[in-house]
Amino acid sequence: xxxxxxxxxxxxxxxxxxxxxxxxxxxxxxxxxxxxxxxxxxxxxxxxxxxxxxxxxxxxxxxxxxxxxxxxxxxxxxxxxxxxxxxxxxxxxxxxxxxxxxxxxxxxxxxxxxxxxxxxxxxxxxxxxxxxxxxxxxxxxxxxxxxxxxxxxxxxxxxxxxxxxxxxxxxxxxxxxxxxxxxxxxxxxxxxxxx
Numbered sequence: 116x117x118x119x120x121x122x123x124x125x126x127x128x129x130x131x132x133x134x135x136x137x138x139x140x141x142x143x144x145x146x147x148x149x150x151x152x153x154x155x156x157x158x159x160x161x162x163x164x165x166x167x168x169x170x171x172x173x174x175x176x177x178x179x180x181x182x183x184x185x186x187x188x189x190x191x192x193x194x195x196x197x198x199x200x201x202x203x204x205x206x207x208x209x210x211x212x213x214x215x216x217x218x219x220x221x222x223x224x225x226x227x228x229x230x231x232x233x234x235x236x237x238x239x240x241x242x243x244x245x246x247x248x249x250x251x252x253x254x255x256x257x258x259x260x261x262x263x264x265x266x267x268x269x270x271x272x273x274x275x276x277x278x279x280x281x282x283x284x285x286x287x288x289x290x291x292x293x294x295x296x297x298x299x300x301x302x303x304x305x306x307x308x309x310x
Contacts, residue, residue: 127154132163141170145182153186160189 128142129135131154136143146154157166166185170178191200198205 124148127151156189157185160192
């Protein structure tokens with residue numbers, strides 16, 4: 116930001132307060148003369164003396180960021196006197212929650228699809244992928260017998276599944292042939308350190 120001496124005119128703060136802008140003016144680097152509304156908003160909401168106290172407590176390289184924050188908060192408070200910048204924060208938080216819910220639903224659909232692919236490969240059955248279910252896990256109790264859920268399997272890459280079949284009800288007669296499955300890439304922990 117430019118100092119008031121380079122423009123030969125007082126900074127926006129001194130001009131607004133109708134005082135002489137001295138060479139060491141605390142406001143000059145942050146409120147250039149070509150941005151009078153910026154200081155007017157900050158002064159209206161926070162007061163010039165409070166802003167001066169705050170800027171004097173900060174290191175010079177932190178002042179510009181502080182003034183940017185004050186200007187944003189002041190403008191938001193003028194636009195929305197009740198909520199100010201909190202209204203914008205709440206709106207963004209609702210957006211994040213909505214998008215997180217959509218992402219969770221998409222991940223659940225992907226997980227269901229990946230699990231159905233593994234079960235179809237293990238059982239040797241070639242069924243179309245299940246439709247996405249936004250209501251949660253599907254119930255297989257109402258399906259005709261040929262489409263009943265296959266036996267549960269404990270899967271580990273490279274294992275022979277014939278010895279790991281857990282037999283349930285109608286599938287007691289089922290005995291899958293020895294089968295080597297390819298290593299399916301299932302979702303992993305996002306933390307690369309493994310913690």
